[in-house]
Amino acid sequence: MPHTRRYIAVDPDDQSLCIETDIAPTPAPGEILIKVAAAGLNRADLLQRAGLYPPPEDASPIMGLEVAGTVLALGHEVTGWQVGDSVCALTHGGGYADHAVAPQGQCLPIPAGMNMEEAAALPEALLTVWHNVFQRAAMQAGDNVLIHGGASGIGTLGIQMVNALGGKVYTTAGNEQKCTDLETLGAVKAFNYQTQDFEVALTEAGLKDRINVILDLAGGDFIQKNINVAAPEGRIVNIAFIRGFQAEVNFAPLLIKRITFTGSTLRSQSFEQKTIMCREIIEHIYPHLQNGSIKPIIDRVFELDEVASAHDHMQSGAHMGKIILRT
Known part of the structure; x- marks a missing residue:
C-alpha cells in the first residue's frame, strides 16, 4: 500500500513555504526509501527557494539534501541494507519531507550513539569536506589548514576531520564567542573577521606562506x-x-608559489563520484565518528512546520553548527 508523504512546498509567487501532501515516491532500482526522522538545512536550500539554485533536471524539486531515518523499502538491486535499518543519506533533493529516496551509494550507517538529529547533520558536510579538503586539496598530516566559515555545519565538522587526520586548523568566524567555541572545538586559532584581518593575523603569527590548504566559502575580498x-x-x-x-586579484603569487586554485559543488557531481566519497569516508572518518572524537555540532532543531523560522535563522548567520528539521 503506498505511503502518504508530507513535504515542504515553495510558492513560486512569493517564495513562502507550506506543507503539502502526496504519495511517497517508490524507490527505483538502486534506491532506498527512507522514513525520514530529521533533515539537515544547507545554504543551498535558501538559494533554491529563491530560484537562484535550480535542482538538476533528474532531481526532486523539493528542497533538502540530507536526511536521517529508517529504511522503509528497497529498490531492485539494492544490497547491504535491510528494511528497518537506521540510515543517514545524501539525497538527490526531496529531504524536506517525511519520506525520501536516496541512491544506495549515498547512504551511510548512523554511527553508534548518535541520534537522528545528529545523523542528519552528517552527509552534506562529510562529503563536502572530504571531497574538497582530502580529495581535491590532498591534505596530509602536518599540513596547516585554513577553513573559512568555521561556525557553519561544514566548518565545525571540517575542523574536527582535519584534526583527526593530523592537520593543524586555523579558521574565521563572525564574532568572539564563535571564535572561542571553535578554538575549544580544536582550531589552533580562530580569527574574528569582523574585527581582524586574517591575513595580517596569520602574518604576525609567522604563518604567511605556510598555509598548505584553504577551504573557502567566502570568496570576494578573501x-x-x-x-x-x-x-x-x-x-x-x-x-x-x-x-x-x-574580485580584483593579483595572480602573480599564484605563479610564483605554484598554487592550485580550484572549486567545486557537490550537487553537480555524479552518483558514482559520491559513492566513492562515501566509501572513503567510511574507511577514514567513520572510526572517529564511532569513537566520538568527531561529532556534529547541532545549533537548533525545528519542527517541519517551523521551516520558515529555520530558514530565517540560517539567513541571520547567528547559528553555530547545523540547523535541523525534525519531521
Missing part, C-alpha cells in the same frame, strides 16, 4: 588574502562565494 597566505604548492578550494563572485 580571494587575494588566501593567495597571499598560501604556502608554496598550496591548494585553495572554493565551495561558495558568500562575499561575492567578483
Whole structure:
C-alpha cells in the first residue's frame, strides 16, 4: 500500500513555504526509501527557494539534501541494507519531507550513539569536506589548514576531520564567542573577521606562506588574502562565494608559489563520484565518528512546520553548527 508523504512546498509567487501532501515516491532500482526522522538545512536550500539554485533536471524539486531515518523499502538491486535499518543519506533533493529516496551509494550507517538529529547533520558536510579538503586539496598530516566559515555545519565538522587526520586548523568566524567555541572545538586559532584581518593575523603569527590548504566559502575580498597566505604548492578550494563572485586579484603569487586554485559543488557531481566519497569516508572518518572524537555540532532543531523560522535563522548567520528539521 503506498505511503502518504508530507513535504515542504515553495510558492513560486512569493517564495513562502507550506506543507503539502502526496504519495511517497517508490524507490527505483538502486534506491532506498527512507522514513525520514530529521533533515539537515544547507545554504543551498535558501538559494533554491529563491530560484537562484535550480535542482538538476533528474532531481526532486523539493528542497533538502540530507536526511536521517529508517529504511522503509528497497529498490531492485539494492544490497547491504535491510528494511528497518537506521540510515543517514545524501539525497538527490526531496529531504524536506517525511519520506525520501536516496541512491544506495549515498547512504551511510548512523554511527553508534548518535541520534537522528545528529545523523542528519552528517552527509552534506562529510562529503563536502572530504571531497574538497582530502580529495581535491590532498591534505596530509602536518599540513596547516585554513577553513573559512568555521561556525557553519561544514566548518565545525571540517575542523574536527582535519584534526583527526593530523592537520593543524586555523579558521574565521563572525564574532568572539564563535571564535572561542571553535578554538575549544580544536582550531589552533580562530580569527574574528569582523574585527581582524586574517591575513595580517596569520602574518604576525609567522604563518604567511605556510598555509598548505584553504577551504573557502567566502570568496570576494578573501580571494587575494588566501593567495597571499598560501604556502608554496598550496591548494585553495572554493565551495561558495558568500562575499561575492567578483574580485580584483593579483595572480602573480599564484605563479610564483605554484598554487592550485580550484572549486567545486557537490550537487553537480555524479552518483558514482559520491559513492566513492562515501566509501572513503567510511574507511577514514567513520572510526572517529564511532569513537566520538568527531561529532556534529547541532545549533537548533525545528519542527517541519517551523521551516520558515529555520530558514530565517540560517539567513541571520547567528547559528553555530547545523540547523535541523525534525519531521
